[in-house]
Amino acid sequence: MSIKQRGTVSAKRAVERFFFLLPLVPAVLLVFSLMTQLLPDQPLQRFFGHDPALDALVGAVVGSLAMGQVFVGYLVGGELVRNGISPATATALIVSWATVGLAFLPYEMRACGNRFAITRNLLAFVSTLIIAYVTAHLLDWI
Known part of the structure; x- marks a missing residue:
């Protein structure tokens, strides 16, 4: 072909x-x-909004654990921002949803090897936090 x-x-x-x-x-x-x-907005506001770094970390963890189509992460992130959640938190959730795959980690470890799978997921998680930080500062700058 x-x-x-x-x-x-x-x-x-x-x-x-x-x-x-x-x-x-x-x-x-x-x-x-x-x-x-x-659901009232108060639980989201109580859960998030205390510390931007902690919020981004929580968003990254939630995104890492979530499973589903990547485009759904964009919709969820947009709705979170619309409901008052910081863009850094939404960015961390979306990026980790798309790049960190803890739900698929056993399969990835079997297919690609333990060291590769764990290293890739750790680097993706750290990169998620960096991207969230940069995005938040870029949005503040704009």
Whole structure:
């Protein structure tokens, strides 16, 4: 198969996947919006908002433990920011959701080796905190 043919097949699969996942976006927004309406804002404000560094760490841990489609993390992060959670916390949650995979760690360790899997996840976690810090400061600067 030529490079052009592989590119065409890949593009076709990407478009099919996009349209397959598209109906999930309104469903996720609906469920999360209902959850934020049913739960008062006070628990989120009590849980977060004490210390930006601690909030980002908690967001990174929650994102590391979460499982699901990556685009759902963007929706959840956006809703959290809309409900008063700091952008650094939302960024830490989204980035760790996408890069740290504690739920898949046993599989990754078996497929890639223990040392590689643990090192990759630790570096991804530390990078998450750095990215959250940089994002928060960039947003303050802008």
